Amino acid sequence: MRAMAGGNVPLRRPTAKGDLSKMDNNVIVSLQNIVVDFDGQNILNGLSLDLHDKEFVTFLGPSGCGKTTTLRVIGGFVEPKSGSVFFDGKDITGLPPYKRQVNTVFQKYALFPHLNVFENVAFGLRLKKEDERVIRSKVLEMLEVVGLKGFERRNIATLSGGQQQRVAIARGLVNQPRVLLLDEPLGALDLKLRKEMQLELKRLQREMDITFLYVTHDQEEALTMSDTVVVMKDGLIQQIGSPEDIYNEPQNAFVADFIGESNILDGLMLRDFRVEFAGNEFTCVDKGFARNQPVQVVVRPEDIKVVPAIQGQLTGMVNEVIFKGVHFEMHVEQGGHEWIIHSTQASQPGEVIGMCIGPDEIHIMARTEE
Amino acid sequence: MVQKKSLAAPYLVWMAAFIIAPLIIVVYFALTDSAGNFTLDNLMTIGRYSTVFARSLILAAVATAICLVLAFPVGYFLSRLRTSKQHIMQMLVMLPMWMNFLLRTYAWMSLLEKNGIINRILGLVGLGPFEMINTSGAVVLGMVYNYLPYMILPLYTAMTKIDQSVVEAAQDLGAGMGKILTRVLIPLSVPGIATGITMVFVPAVSTFIISRMLGGGSNLLIGDLIELQFLGNSYNYNLGSAMSLVLMVIVLLCMSFTSSFDEEDMEGVV
Numbered sequence: 001m002r003a004m005a006g007g008n009v010p011l012r013r014p015t016a017k018g019d020l021s022k023m024d025n026n027v028i029v030s031l032q033n034i035v036v037d038f039d040g041q042n043i044l045n046g047l048s049l050d051l052h053d054k055e056f057v058t059f060l061g062p063s064g065c066g067k068t069t070t071l072r073v074i075g076g077f078v079e080p081k082s083g084s085v086f087f088d089g090k091d092i093t094g095l096p097p098y099k100r101q102v103n104t105v106f107q108k109y110a111l112f113p114h115l116n117v118f119e120n121v122a123f124g125l126r127l128k129k130e131d132e133r134v135i136r137s138k139v140l141e142m143l144e145v146v147g148l149k150g151f152e153r154r155n156i157a158t159l160s161g162g163q164q165q166r167v168a169i170a171r172g173l174v175n176q177p178r179v180l181l182l183d184e185p186l187g188a189l190d191l192k193l194r195k196e197m198q199l200e201l202k203r204l205q206r207e208m209d210i211t212f213l214y215v216t217h218d219q220e221e222a223l224t225m226s227d228t229v230v231v232m233k234d235g236l237i238q239q240i241g242s243p244e245d246i247y248n249e250p251q252n253a254f255v256a257d258f259i260g261e262s263n264i265l266d267g268l269m270l271r272d273f274r275v276e277f278a279g280n281e282f283t284c285v286d287k288g289f290a291r292n293q294p295v296q297v298v299v300r301p302e303d304i305k306v307v308p309a310i311q312g313q314l315t316g317m318v319n320e321v322i323f324k325g326v327h328f329e330m331h332v333e334q335g336g337h338e339w340i341i342h343s344t345q346a347s348q349p350g351e352v353i354g355m356c357i358g359p360d361e362i363h364i365m366a367r368t369e370e
Numbered sequence: 371m372v373q374k375k376s377l378a379a380p381y382l383v384w385m386a387a388f389i390i391a392p393l394i395i396v397v398y399f400a401l402t403d404s405a406g407n408f409t410l411d412n413l414m415t416i417g418r419y420s421t422v423f424a425r426s427l428i429l430a431a432v433a434t435a436i437c438l439v440l441a442f443p444v445g446y447f448l449s450r451l452r453t454s455k456q457h458i459m460q461m462l463v464m465l466p467m468w469m470n471f472l473l474r475t476y477a478w479m480s481l482l483e484k485n486g487i488i489n490r491i492l493g494l495v496g497l498g499p500f501e502m503i504n505t506s507g508a509v510v511l512g513m514v515y516n517y518l519p520y521m522i523l524p525l526y527t528a529m530t531k532i533d534q535s536v537v538e539a540a541q542d543l544g545a546g547m548g549k550i551l552t553r554v555l556i557p558l559s560v561p562g563i564a565t566g567i568t569m570v571f572v573p574a575v576s577t578f579i580i581s582r583m584l585g586g587g588s589n590l591l592i593g594d595l596i597e598l599q600f601l602g603n604s605y606n607y608n609l610g611s612a613m614s615l616v617l618m619v620i621v622l623l624c625m626s627f628t629s630s631f632d633e634e635d636m637e638g639v640v
Contacts, residue, residue, distance in 0.1 A: 060443040077538055104542045110535035114557045123553070124543035175543065 027086075028053040028179060028211050030311050032082035036069055036235075043069045044235040046083070047125055051228075053178075058222040061232035062258070067215045068107075070232070071181050074213065075104050076302065087177065104181040108188070109164045111156045111171070117143070118152035120167055126176040142174040145204070157276035162193045169204070171301050179211040186221070196225050219259050223247060231255050252365055256298040263304075266367065267297040275364060279335050280313055282357060286364040296365045301329070301342040303361035312354015318347045321347045392401065394604070399427070399611035412612035418614070419595060426591040429581075430505055430574035433513035437570045438523040438563065445525030445562070450534065456461075463522050475512055475583050482508055482584065504586030512580040513570075520569040528562025529555070564628040572621050592617050 029051040044066045051057050060065035072078040073085060076097035085093045092100060103124070111120050118139055119322055127134045143149055146166040156164065165185060166280040172180050182201070186194045192231030202225045205212045224241040231238040231246060231254075239251045250256035253264050267277030272287035276298045280315050289295060309315045328346040332339040332353065339355065347353050403409045416423075447458050482503040492498040502508055532555065539627050540554045554564075578593030585591070585616060592613060600608025 075542060077541075078557070096545045096546075097538070098546055102542075104539070106535045106539055108535055110533060110539040112536060112539070112558075113556065123540070125552075127544040169541070171539075238531060 023255075026052050027106070028088055030211070031070070031073070032084045032086070033081045034070070034073055034085070036073065036078055037068070037081050039225060042235055044073070044080070047059070047235065047237060048083075049230065049237060053211055053212065055227040056202065056212045056214065056225055057228045057230060058216060058226040059230050059232060060216060060219060060222040060258075061238075063217060063282055065232040066196040066235040067217075067230075067232050068183055071104075071183055071213060071215050074179070075099050075102055075181050101177055102179040102181055103175050103177040103364045104183065105165075105168045105185045106170050107183045107185065109185075111157055111164055111167055114154065115156070116161070117154045117156065117167055118147065120156065121170045121174050123171060128175075139172055140171075142170045145173070145207070146170045147200075151248055161188055162197065165189065165197065165354040169201075173204070173208060177210065179213060180208075180276055180366045182204075182212060182214045184215050184217070186216075193315075194221070201225060223259070231258065233258075236302075243279070247343040250298060250365065253296055256363075256365070261301050261304040261342075263301065263337075265297045265299075265337060267295050269293045269295045269364065273359075275362065278337060282313065282362055283365060285359050286362075289364070294367045296367050297364040298365065299357055299361060301340040302327070302339045303357065304339065304343075304346065304355040305358075306341060306343050306347065308357050309352045309354045312356055314355045314357075315352060316355060318349050318351045318353060321346050321349055391522065394487050396614055397609045399608050400615045402613075403608060404606075412608050415609060416616055417471060417594075417611055420588050423592055423616075423620075424596050425506070425589070426575050426593070429509055429589075429591065430513065430571050431509045433517065433574050434521075434567055434571045436514050437518050437567065440522035440560070441518060441525050441566065444522050445559075448522075448526045449529035456530075457586040460523075460526070460593075463519050463526075467519055471516065472579065474516060475580055478508070478512055479503065479583055482511075502593050503584060504588060506585065506589050507587050508584040509515050509591075512584045513574045513577065516580065517574055517601065520573075521566040524565035524569065525562040529627045532558045536540045537621065560631055567626050571624055575621065575624075576617055585605070 027050045029049075031047055031049045034047040045064070047070060049070075059070055060068050069078055075078055075203070076092070076095060076099075080093065083093075084091055085099065093147075111219050112123065115123070118257055121139045121142060122135050124137060130138075137193055140152070143151065146169055148163065148166050148170065150168075151159070151163070156167070159167065168185070169180075170181075184200075186197050189197060198221055201212070201214075214222075214225065215233050221244075226243055229243055229246045230238060233254055239246055239255045241249070246255065250259060250262075254266055256262040264279045267275050269275050269286075269289040269292065270281065271291055272289075273295060275282050275284045275286070275295065314334050316332040316339060318329040318330055319333050319338065322329045322331075323346075324342075327342045327344050330341045330343060330347060331357070332341055334355070341355070389614075401408055402410055403411065444463075448456060448463075448489070451459060451489070479486075483497055484501075484503070486503070489499040490503065492500070536554060536558075537550060540550045545553060576593050578591060578597045581589050581591040581594055596610050596613045596617070598604050599606050599613065
């Protein structure tokens with residue numbers, strides 16, 4: 001097995017061997033039981049994760065959840081206290097960054113201030129001692145891909161934030177890495193530019209046909225760009241799935257709350273397809289829970305239909321109406337719970353309205369201890 | 371603007387009285403003989419002392435080079451520490467400077483002497499005694515010891531401006547330690563290197579205390595030579611002024627050389 005050729009890897013081999021045989025060919029990066037401590041503080045608590053080749057994967061979570069640390073473990077900048085990192089089937093846990101086939105786009109770009117645009121992008125190729133003509137053609141081609149044709153001689157400090165970001169991306173991609181790591185690369189850009197760059201990054205990933213591992217705390221960004229979203233909290237993975245899965249089928253209250261706005265209520269699963277919450281019984285599409293099992297119910301704000309009070313499954317009083325551009329956000333008091341409803345029709349504060357929730361719009365999760 | 375200019379007036383007066391005027395006096399004496407007649411003889415005779423000039427330049431250059439090599443890793447190490455630790459370490463670097471210069475150099479005399487501390491310790495294990503004092507090596511040692519902080523501090527200041535992520539980016543792109551040094555750290559430290567070289571080389575090339583105390587009579591430097599013309603037996607302040615003038619030109623050339631590096635780098639940044 002060629003994958004075992006990384007012979008200078010100590011100790012962890014026996015367990016690795018077992019895991020390797022289970023790995024499917026498509027996996028490019030595999031993290032196994034990664035533990036990272038900083039000053040005795042646990043950042044990653046035994047994180048295990050397989051990442052598939054040629055995917056756009058986003059690590060999403062609040063600050064301090066360990067998403068950047070995960071990226072730095074893959075890049076080789078943080079050595080885990082225990083656990084293994086596999087790249088294309090080889091254990092690269094102890095390998096320094098300069099020997100890894102990944103490149104990173106850093107949060108603050110980290111461009112070389114003493115080099116111009118061309119030399120920044122050429123940096124990796126020059127270290128590989130590529131032929132000058134090859135370097136020239138590759139760099140120019142990459143600058144064209146990121147839309148910086150004609151900027152070769154420009155100084156880094158004369159570029160705008162968005163342009164610097166493009167240089168940083170070109171500098172990584174020109175080395176043709178198997179995996180590009182991006183650590184909140186759009187964080188410093190304004191909203192409009194950020195939206196443009198999101199689409200552009202997605203296009204680049206498809207064109208280059210490589211894996212992008214992307215760290216962000218912006219859930220909308222994650223949903224827009226990703227093939228797979230990894231939701232993290234406190235150094236643990238909360239859920240892995242497609243953006244649709246993560247949004248429509250959150251596995252726990254944290255994910256439901258973090259990905260978009262949610263109404264989360266305690267409920268009781270009466271029997272299959274029948275759930276009780278907010279003082280009423282509803283038909284739902286979930287089954288397989290025990291009879292009368294306590295559950296949590298998630299209803300997205302845009303999935304609640306506002307109807308006249310007598311027609312509603314629930315009735316509540318409007319506390320507040322906020323105009324949000326495309327829709328109105330309403331806070332509705334019902335049975336001691338404040339619901340959030342998104343609707344294109346505004347009701348008046350103080351008005352009593354009815355609410356209808358269809359079976360498809362009710363998402364049921366086993367209740368987690370918080 | 372006029373008001374701001376007037377704020378500099380006290381210094382302008384100071385400069386005229388204590389910098390410009392003495393300079394004119396030095397130039398005057400350098401170009402006259404003891405009777406006050408114009409002559410170039412003083413400058414011509416300096417050729418006789420070319421070995422002393424060469425020695426001064428070489429020893430100062432060697433000391434500067436050693437300082438640079440020693441200070442570079444220290445500066446980098448300091449710049450990567452946490453801010454609170456940086457302050458403590460910075461103080462430790464400057465600590466020797468709080469002690470009197472003469473005292474420090476005297477201390478080296480007693481360390482390096484024939485029956486000084488180092489030779490006595492070596493004697494215990496059957497080595498030596500070595501001839502350490504009154505050598506050019508001792509002079510270089512004295513220069514390095516006294517001027518090292520002036521190299522460390524500008525390097526450290528320049529390096530604090532190098533973001534750690536830039537170093538990581540170089541690593542990420544395939545640079546090992548050697549390449550990080552030559553492709554990133556050294557180019558980005560050029561302003562600090564230029565300042566450090568100036569701050570060490572200039573006092574080292576004109577010192578006379580260090581060479582007299584640690585170099586004995588055989589390692590005369592320009593500084594000693596000039597001192598002799600004013601305070602020694604040969605008492606010839608016309609020649610002394612000419613020597614000072616030549617030294618000043620050398621220093622000026624050295625400074626314009628290093629500052630040209632500095633400017634090049636600034637062009638790169640702006």
